[in-house]
Amino acid sequence: MFSTIINTIGEIIMGSGFCNLQWEQFVMILISMVLIYLAVAKGYEPLLLLPIAFGMLLANLPVAGLNSYNEGSLIYYLYQGVKLGIYPPLIFLGIGCMTDFGPLIANPKSFLLGAAAQGGIFLTFIGALALGFTPQEAGSIGIIGGADGPTAIFTTSILAPHLLGSIAVAAYSYMALVPIIQPPIMRALTTKKERSVVMGQLRQVSKLEKIVFPIMVTIVVSFLVPDSAALVGMLMLGNLFKESGAVDRLTKTAQNELMNIVTIFLGVSVGATATYDHFLTPSTLKIIALGLIAFCFGTACGVLFGKLMYIFSGGKVNPLIGSAGVSAVPMAARVSQKVGQKEVPTNYLLMHAMGPNVAGVIGSAVAAGVLINILG
Amino acid sequence: MFSTIINTIGEIIMGSGFCNLQWEQFVMILISMVLIYLAVAKGYEPLLLLPIAFGMLLANLPVAGLNSYNEGSLIYYLYQGVKLGIYPPLIFLGIGCMTDFGPLIANPKSFLLGAAAQGGIFLTFIGALALGFTPQEAGSIGIIGGADGPTAIFTTSILAPHLLGSIAVAAYSYMALVPIIQPPIMRALTTKKERSVVMGQLRQVSKLEKIVFPIMVTIVVSFLVPDSAALVGMLMLGNLFKESGAVDRLTKTAQNELMNIVTIFLGVSVGATATYDHFLTPSTLKIIALGLIAFCFGTACGVLFGKLMYIFSGGKVNPLIGSAGVSAVPMAARVSQKVGQKEVPTNYLLMHAMGPNVAGVIGSAVAAGVLINILG
Amino acid sequence: MFSTIINTIGEIIMGSGFCNLQWEQFVMILISMVLIYLAVAKGYEPLLLLPIAFGMLLANLPVAGLNSYNEGSLIYYLYQGVKLGIYPPLIFLGIGCMTDFGPLIANPKSFLLGAAAQGGIFLTFIGALALGFTPQEAGSIGIIGGADGPTAIFTTSILAPHLLGSIAVAAYSYMALVPIIQPPIMRALTTKKERSVVMGQLRQVSKLEKIVFPIMVTIVVSFLVPDSAALVGMLMLGNLFKESGAVDRLTKTAQNELMNIVTIFLGVSVGATATYDHFLTPSTLKIIALGLIAFCFGTACGVLFGKLMYIFSGGKVNPLIGSAGVSAVPMAARVSQKVGQKEVPTNYLLMHAMGPNVAGVIGSAVAAGVLINILG
Amino acid sequence: MNVDWMSAFTVLITGMVVVFLALIALVLLIMAMGKIMSMMTGKGDSGKPAEPKAPVSAPKAAPAKSEVKPAMQVEDGIGDEVIAVISAAVAAMMSAEGAPAGSYAVKSVRRAREARPAWAMAGMQQNTRPF
Amino acid sequence: MNVDWMSAFTVLITGMVVVFLALIALVLLIMAMGKIMSMMTGKGDSGKPAEPKAPVSAPKAAPAKSEVKPAMQVEDGIGDEVIAVISAAVAAMMSAEGAPAGSYAVKSVRRAREARPAWAMAGMQQNTRPF
Amino acid sequence: MNVDWMSAFTVLITGMVVVFLALIALVLLIMAMGKIMSMMTGKGDSGKPAEPKAPVSAPKAAPAKSEVKPAMQVEDGIGDEVIAVISAAVAAMMSAEGAPAGSYAVKSVRRAREARPAWAMAGMQQNTRPF
Ligand code: NA
Ligand code: NA
Ligand code: NA
DSSP states (O other): OHHHHHHHHHHHHHTSHHHHOOHHHHHHHHHHHHHHHHHHTSOSSHHHHHHHHHHHHHHTSTTTOOSTTSTTSHHHHHHHHHHTTOHHHHHHHHHHHHOOOHHHHHSTTHHHHHHHTTHHHHHHHHHHHHTTOOHHHHHHHHGGGGOOHHHHHHHHHHHOGGGHHHHHHHHHHHHHTHHHHHHHHHHHHSOHHHHTOOOOOOOOOOHHHHHHHHHHHHHHHHHHOGGGHHHHHHHHHHHHHHHHOSOHHHHHHIIIIIHHHHHHHHHHHHHTTOOHHHHSSHHHHHHHHHHHHHHHHHHHHHHHHHHHHHHHTTSOSOGGGGGGGGOOTTHHHHHHHHHHHHHSTTOOOHHHHHHHHHHHHHHHHHHHHHHHHHHO | OHHHHHHHHHHHHHTSHHHHOOHHHHHHHHHHHHHHHHHHTSOSSHHHHHHHHHHHHHHTSTTTOOSTTSTTSHHHHHHHHHHTTOHHHHHHHHHHHHOOOHHHHHSTTHHHHHHHTTHHHHHHHHHHHHTTOOHHHHHHHHGGGGOOHHHHHHHHHHHOGGGHHHHHHHHHHHHHTHHHHHHHHHHHHSOHHHHTOOOOOOOOOOHHHHHHHHHHHHHHHHHHOGGGHHHHHHHHHHHHHHHHOSOHHHHHHIIIIIHHHHHHHHHHHHHTTOOHHHHSSHHHHHHHHHHHHHHHHHHHHHHHHHHHHHHHTTSOSOGGGGGGGGOOTTHHHHHHHHHHHHHSTTOOOHHHHHHHHHHHHHHHHHHHHHHHHHHO | OHHHHHHHHHHHHHTSHHHHOOHHHHHHHHHHHHHHHHHHTSOSSHHHHHHHHHHHHHHTSTTTOOSTTSTTSHHHHHHHHHHTTOHHHHHHHHHHHHOOOHHHHHSTTHHHHHHHTTHHHHHHHHHHHHTTOOHHHHHHHHGGGGOOHHHHHHHHHHHOGGGHHHHHHHHHHHHHTHHHHHHHHHHHHSOHHHHTOOOOOOOOOOHHHHHHHHHHHHHHHHHHOGGGHHHHHHHHHHHHHHHHOSOHHHHHHIIIIIHHHHHHHHHHHHHTTOOHHHHSSHHHHHHHHHHHHHHHHHHHHHHHHHHHHHHHTTSOSOGGGGGGGGOOTTHHHHHHHHHHHHHSTTOOOHHHHHHHHHHHHHHHHHHHHHHHHHHO | OOOOHHHHHHHHHHHHHHHHHHHHHHHHHHHHHHHHHHHHHOOGGGGSOSTTTHHHHOTTHHHHHHHSOTTOEEOTTSOHHHHHHHHHHHHHHHHHHTOOTTSOOOOEEOOOSSOOOOOTTTOSOGGGTTO | OOOOHHHHHHHHHHHHHHHHHHHHHHHHHHHHHHHHHHHHHOOGGGGSOSTTHHHHHOTTHHHHHHHSOTTOEEOTTSOHHHHHHHHHHHHHHHHHHTOOTTSOOOOEEOOOSSOOOOOTTTOSOGGGTTO | OOOOHHHHHHHHHHHHHHHHHHHHHHHHHHHHHHHHHHHHHOOGGGGSOSTTHHHHHOTTHHHHHHHSOTTOEEOTTOOHHHHHHHHHHHHHHHHHHTOOTTSOOOOEEOOOSSOOOOOTTTOSOGGGTTO
């Protein structure tokens, strides 16, 4: 009997993670710890990066099989909400409840800056093709430049689900780094005179306009790019909830508990797609490089189009608000504000930058729809 | 290359909603806007009518395919909770947490008024048959007269899912119109003397009675009509949560976040069953007419039975509380109160009307069970 | 026509529960009422026992078919979260958010007491085999001694789902009875001198240690016993959410709304596995007896190991804290405190008992993993 | 049209009969329950209006109620005193500010919704127990 | 590498064109909406900055605003008066305690999040209605 | 009965051994972590009771604590001052009302649970950022 016990314990130990650890899993666990560190100690978008990093840790525990591909595991079931495209629109519902499109309605030309900044997406698409990615992969990588997590995850889950982990990590990391990435580019592309433009106050927007806006956007965008209807529709439903003022119960739940639950499930299961065989590849390094390029190109496109508007408006538009067109709401808008204040301390660009900022959310969703349409 | 670009853009535009819009979809979008207007500006049950209307909008966007029938779309997945009969009982769980059956326990004869008012359901069933609906459709239409949204949706999802959109819209619209529909009928069927009856104060109900009540109702109703067990059981579980006072955490979540999440999913996906081919039919017009008839008949049956109780009680029962038996909690009870106060300004019928009012919820669930049993 | 009506009503009554009630269902309904009474009036873990009892009531309503096995019923869908092993880890996520492992980190030797108290699980396993249960059933019954509801349900849903009802009822009932079960055993196994040991204050634990702890536990436990990775991983993710302080939104939702929703679904559907044919068997009586044995053995093992630590520490460890190793957080720790205070009224053992108490949660999850590995 | 009117009316009558059957059964059971309760508690008057009883137990609460507007929502478990304190504080302030009495009312007093899981002295909160 | 550059640039150009098309359409529609609104309301100035209007409507609110810090979060639907009361009470207390004015601020005033479903006088709360 | 007792006891022993293995590993790792922490922070005393340290840092907090009842639940992030204000206000009011000191206590002070997404001046709230 003693030998039986020794045998059984031996079997358990032979079947344990200690005897089945592959070095790549070890590396992945270290990477997940670095990400946890970035999320917790450095404050890199912790609401998503912490669940993503922990999901990555779980997915690379040897033997346990807690990854998004292993049918029957907890994570696999949570992952279905990503795979079937359910979570990102639900997060957009919550974001819609928290977004004020007022500054965009007050100055609709901001939409153009939100469109221009999507240049980063398509330029990076070309770059990714050049680095050897398939068109579907390249499209998913490009969308990192949209600086909208749910849009990136939605698009990637359709076009290139095997890259979900890398793309999500890149997207959220660079979003956290927006205050470091953008300012040098903004300063390099603008003159001191341009940066010093003080913009007039925005007009008041009536409640009726704010209620009509989400309906109008849903219709126009969904008509032109039907593939972005799920994202834009839910974003606008949330906004209609908020602006109508008639369904406070639903607004509160959509922007709090529902969004939080979905965020946990999405974060953990997207992280758990990053098993070592999917993540420890040259692709991931390329994606991280391309993601940075995407953010830089997006910023540059926005600022350059801002310069164009500066010229055509006769110097009334400060090109610094163009960089906010990449979205990364509301951080990119704050960056515009700060860079502007360095020139003219009393200049208050924030509200003007919020216009392109929220336009960029719509713009990225449209770009995602186009990519899904052409490549999907 | 230039021609390729033109071609691709051309293809996108040819594939866009602008080139694929059918006039029926356009009409549906207009209808959804009218419903949004009614929900937001007129306050027609916005918690459900706003999601329903937006779901209708989404479902009729050309090409996008965001309807409840299109497998693979977001809405399709949300719709499964309706199709499988999950959402309505969960909403009843939350309603149970918010309902006080005290007035009904204090005056159990109110149950009779809650039973009588279901006459509207069965009379409308006959009417719907006469207008050419199948028995299953007729049963679903009749249930509009129950003035309980979740019961109507639960029944229709079993008997005639293709009518979900029309029936939900009719049910919630008429519920919002209860203060307009009921008073003329109530006044026409009662004499001034009857309306002036002042009813005595209700007795206090002990906590024990309130705890025993949901268990008793679950057993009695489920024994007699097993098909209503899911609805009644969940309603009573919620009420037991509330009255036990032992599970406050669960009570709060069931009546707030859980119910709100389910309401959003249910509303949007029920609305998204109303694609133009299902909604723009003569049936919808008939359903809207029959729905009104159902509410009127229900009100009338309740009031007439109230008159009966007035006679048999020797003038102690005010027949006005009979109309509250259609449920539409608590609006119908308020209507009884208001109509009563017009005669005797100090008359306080509200609590007496709450008895039939909550009895009507149970009565409709029983009626639904009978219809599902016979027709399902 | 009159005869048709009589026939139809007759059919309804013949098909009703009154004519199809089996005496076993009647007994089950009575049992469910007793459990409701215990949950509500006696405060036996009402958060779970009330939903479980009501689920049991629903499952034994004749004809209605509201049990966890009847495909297509509401309860069947809710039950999938149990069957697929989704709910217990999600509840552990919430518990992780509410648990402070500080006392355990301050005094890591507490882990040994948390390990020793699992002896109850394996001894009961032997006992269950002796009473004729299969090894899989015996393992599930043994796990009752872990005094952790979600762990017991998780294990049973894998090894012996047909026993879910009995095991859940036994586990939660005895958990509520911990203050009655434990003290006599504790007093019988210890001397007055041992019970009078006053323990020194615990050291302060830094935030960094609290953040590293969940990651470390996840890795160590999952490596050694991969089958417990889902439970331990989610517990530790919740704890990391809490201790990081970076994701307050998620922490709050995970420990409140998400956990409450899952608790309702889990309770009702676990209760609804207890149809009479599964519950009214000699097995259930045996399980109830074995469950008590499991709690007693667990307590005894913990206390005896505490005596060992008392000896080896030179009288610095009060063996009373050993009984807290069965978990039943935080009740078992309070029992240690109270029994200790009877000897020395100023003795404050609570924080020292919290160490073994939370260690017991981890210990039970490990034991569950071992059982699933060997028997699954 | 080819409607089976016989079946139709059968449904009508059957439906109403069953609905009434179910609810009449409940009427009887609840009446029985009320009887049993009043017998058990020995309060023969439980079937009658609470009117005569209320004034006996409420004399102290009454003035407080007239002070606090009916719109006020007080969560269970918050002592009347606390509410009184807050109401009084606001009232005193208002009179000090010269505002007409009665123009303001405490709208809502509630306890914090969740105890933070602070172990500070007493270990894990009640909530954890049952899981 | 064998990249189809032609397709690639097609995607680039097409993508940007469609994004601009969509957003330009929105620009035009929103401008049109703004025009229609200002026509309908007869306020010809709705397209201009709100600056000149604000001071007209806000003179009474202004002093309150300067007193209450911007960090304050006030939930919709709580009357200004109530906030004023609470602010005033705290302010008065502080001066009584000898604390320097401005060193404290009301951080948050909010109404109870959910009305408890108390039927006390008025029956089931509003929330129940729409279900 | 035909129980395979050998397998049964194997499970018993194996189970306990593995459970102890896992938890002993954690004991050792946590001890090591504690050591490393105390080395890194240079506080050689981190392994010892906090007793001697606490009094040094808490003298100012102590009086406040004795004033505020332990039942009080304060959410993180609300400054002590604010609590002091509210406590003081209530206390002052009570004495003004002639209530015996100590008969009331602030039961709970908490910040509004969610900031309303008011863009008023500063744009979308923090919460939106990470999505
Ligand atoms: Na964007
Ligand atoms: Na009804
Ligand atoms: Na345990």
